[in-house]
Amino acid sequence: MSNGLIVSISGPSGVGKGTVIAKLREMLPDCRHSISVTSRDPRGEEKDGVEYYFRTREEFERLIAEGEIIEYDQYVGNYYGTPLTPLITMSGKGQDVLLDLTVAGSLALKEKFEETVTIFLLPPSLKELRNRLTGRGTESEELVDKRMGQAKKEIADAPKFDYVVTNDSVEQAAEEIAAIMLAEHGRFKRRSETVEKLLAE
Amino acid sequence: MSNGLIVSISGPSGVGKGTVIAKLREMLPDCRHSISVTSRDPRGEEKDGVEYYFRTREEFERLIAEGEIIEYDQYVGNYYGTPLTPLITMSGKGQDVLLDLTVAGSLALKEKFEETVTIFLLPPSLKELRNRLTGRGTESEELVDKRMGQAKKEIADAPKFDYVVTNDSVEQAAEEIAAIMLAEHGRFKRRSETVEKLLAE
Numbered sequence: 001m002s003n004g005l006i007v008s009i010s011g012p013s014g015v016g017k018g019t020v021i022a023k024l025r026e027m028l029p030d031c032r033h034s035i036s037v038t039s040r041d042p043r044g045e046e047k048d049g050v051e052y053y054f055r056t057r058e059e060f061e062r063l064i065a066e067g068e069i070i071e072y073d074q075y076v077g078n079y080y081g082t083p084l085t086p087l088i089t090m091s092g093k094g095q096d097v098l099l100d101l102t103v104a105g106s107l108a109l110k111e112k113f114e115e116t117v118t119i120f121l122l123p124p125s126l127k128e129l130r131n132r133l134t135g136r137g138t139e140s141e142e143l144v145d146k147r148m149g150q151a152k153k154e155i156a157d158a159p160k161f162d163y164v165v166t167n168d169s170v171e172q173a174a175e176e177i178a179a180i181m182l183a184e185h186g187r188f189k190r191r192s193e194t195v196e197k198l199l200a201e
Numbered sequence: 202m203s204n205g206l207i208v209s210i211s212g213p214s215g216v217g218k219g220t221v222i223a224k225l226r227e228m229l230p231d232c233r234h235s236i237s238v239t240s241r242d243p244r245g246e247e248k249d250g251v252e253y254y255f256r257t258r259e260e261f262e263r264l265i266a267e268g269e270i271i272e273y274d275q276y277v278g279n280y281y282g283t284p285l286t287p288l289i290t291m292s293g294k295g296q297d298v299l300l301d302l303t304v305a306g307s308l309a310l311k312e313k314f315e316e317t318v319t320i321f322l323l324p325p326s327l328k329e330l331r332n333r334l335t336g337r338g339t340e341s342e343e344l345v346d347k348r349m350g351q352a353k354k355e356i357a358d359a360p361k362f363d364y365v366v367t368n369d370s371v372e373q374a375a376e377e378i379a380a381i382m383l384a385e386h387g388r389f390k391r392r393s394e395t396v397e398k399l400l401a402e
Binding site for chain 1: 324328357359360363364366380384385388395396399400402
């Protein structure tokens with residue numbers, strides 16, 4: 001059995017990453033997702049390792065120090081982060097994992113685990129990106145300007161990614177990412193036991 | 202405009218390369234093919250640069266010496282070979298080119314032009330490969346044995362290729378190669394002007 005892929009998708013705010021990933025999950029129902037680790041307490045029926053990995057603040061900080069957290073944020077006093085080891089475990093079981101990380105997060109993951117497939121989702125144009133950000137209707141002109149400045153900085157990092165996919169249409173972008181995953185399996189195979197097994201016949 | 206891909210497909214005799222490539226050409230009618238260069242004389246309506254590039258033996262030998270011929274063979278006293286420059290020219294015009302080369306030819310092309318995408322077509326098993334070779338009904342047991350020995354040697358080179366695709370079904374193998382091509386366009390894009398252009402807006 002060959003390893004599963006770890007596929008990390010990033011892109012500027014407003015590029016439509018969430019929609020493309022949702023479409024992709026529909027197309028590839030066997031694809032796994034990453035479970036976040038948090039320092040907040042479980043609520044109601046939440047179980048460790050299902051909704052979140054629940055850890056204390058001290059444990060979380062130790063995980064950060066150990067380089068186990070790919071990226072994290074604090075929200076209402078609690079840590080939320082993406083842990084590395086579960087991804088490698090899932091991949092080792094032959095499962096493909098799809099991740100939604102910030103640009104910095106994808107690049108950090110690639111550094112930690114070189115086999116990660118990193119995909120940068122690009123808007124068709126900066127004008128269209130502004131339209132999408134404005135179209136949300138929830139953000140002030142000032143905030144849109146700020147996000148556009150951030151977007152330009154992030155897009156400048158696109159050449160560091162393995163692939164760049166333009167989100168012209170959600171359907172097409174999702175199909176292109178699915179094609180990348182199929183192709184990457186063909187890359188994996190050459191390194192795996194397929195060839196060896198055939199020769200050992 | 203970004204460059205076209207140069208895609209070179211190889212595999213052992215009997216793997217079904219011709220059928221897969223024919224299927225692929227049906228799926229991707231815009232894909233170009235390589236025109237061979239030969240030292241034989243044009244026949245009837247044949248035109249230089251259409252059916253073949255026609256060159257004298259001396260010219261052909263000079264092309265070999267210049268490293269311009271990726272691979273060649275002699276047949277009834279005439280040279281037939283695959284020239285490098287037309288591939289790079291077509292790619293430069295944004296056209297994808299699909300090539301059918303020997304294993305050695307694909308690896309030689311990759312050496313000369315690193316951006317070449319090399320794909321190794323693998324049989325589902327050695328047993329199945331023997332079935333396919335025997336099924337032709339045109340080859341003696343001895344020749345089949347010889348081809349199987351050659352096939353094993355070639356399969357041992359599969360890990361040197363960018364991708365390995367198993368030819369279980371023609372349809373599926375062709376689709377996997379089409380996916381690889383779509384994915385490789387996503388790789389190309391990150392190196393091309395797409396990102397620069399967006400940032401220059």
